[in-house]
Amino acid sequence: MFESLLSAVDLTAREFLILTVIVIVAGVVRGFSGFALSAIVMASAVIILPPVQLIPICWWLEMTASVLMAKGGWQEADRGVVLGLVIGSTLGVPFGLLLTTSLPVETSKVIVLLLIIGLAITQLAKIRLQFLATKPGLYGSGFAAGIATGLASVGGMVIAVYVLSQQAPAAKMRAALVLFLFISSLTTVITLLWFGVMNSTATARGLSLAIPTTIGVIIGQKLFNPRFAPYYRPVCLSLLCALAGTALVRTQLV
Numbered sequence: 001m002f003e004s005l006l007s008a009v010d011l012t013a014r015e016f017l018i019l020t021v022i023v024i025v026a027g028v029v030r031g032f033s034g035f036a037l038s039a040i041v042m043a044s045a046v047i048i049l050p051p052v053q054l055i056p057i058c059w060w061l062e063m064t065a066s067v068l069m070a071k072g073g074w075q076e077a078d079r080g081v082v083l084g085l086v087i088g089s090t091l092g093v094p095f096g097l098l099l100t101t102s103l104p105v106e107t108s109k110v111i112v113l114l115l116i117i118g119l120a121i122t123q124l125a126k127i128r129l130q131f132l133a134t135k136p137g138l139y140g141s142g143f144a145a146g147i148a149t150g151l152a153s154v155g156g157m158v159i160a161v162y163v164l165s166q167q168a169p170a171a172k173m174r175a176a177l178v179l180f181l182f183i184s185s186l187t188t189v190i191t192l193l194w195f196g197v198m199n200s201t202a203t204a205r206g207l208s209l210a211i212p213t214t215i216g217v218i219i220g221q222k223l224f225n226p227r228f229a230p231y232y233r234p235v236c237l238s239l240l241c242a243l244a245g246t247a248l249v250r251t252q253l254v
């Protein structure tokens with residue numbers, strides 16, 4: 001049975017087991033922080049698969065996590081803001097995917113890793129871009145998130161920068177990210193199918209990794225404690241920088 005699974009996902013046993021560990025860790029982080037699942041998968045797994053193959057896998061993983069966490073996001077998030085972000089994101093995803101599918105694999109890896117590091121550092125430094133707290137800033141942030149999703153499936157990190165500019169409470173930020181990732185996933189899949197990156201192999205990979213992701217998310221939700229909320233984000237972002245930086249060095253040495 002395991003051999004049949006490996007044939008369906010077109011991976012070696014070692015690659016599949018490494019990816020399983022990665023998505024469990026990413027699921028745990030998503031469970032207690034509300035974001036960074038795809039970013040951690042990208043930063044860690046880009047050595048195994050190119051970004052264009054990881055993007056549809058991340059879609060399945062994000063959808064799995066979002067279904068588990070969407071209820072809280074719908075209750076606490078600012079739905080009007082989330083809707084504006086989703087509209088912008090829907091328009092931006094095709095541009096990001098067009099760039100990803102047209103670039104050489106090694107170039108796309110470097111762009112993805114630099115994007116993750118840049119977004120993580122922006123949030124670690126708590127840089128608040130005040131112009132984002134406007135109506136054009138709302139839709140512009142959504143559009144930028146869509147491009148980031150098409151490039152590296154890290155639109156949630158762009159939205160985190162937007163929410164940071166609103167100086168919103170941690171709980172509200174987490175809820176907005178959760179709800180955005182859920183709704184935007186529904187619109188993104190259309191573009192993934194249109195570009196042909198969501199194929200049978202990507203679907204098999206995504207579905208097979210959905211179970212360990214679910215386990216990770218549930219563990220992360222159990223670990224979430226409002227008292228420690230201020231520490232979750234810095235730790236997650238520092239982890240992202242370390243993972244992406246290590247992967248970037250490895251891509252340049254290979």
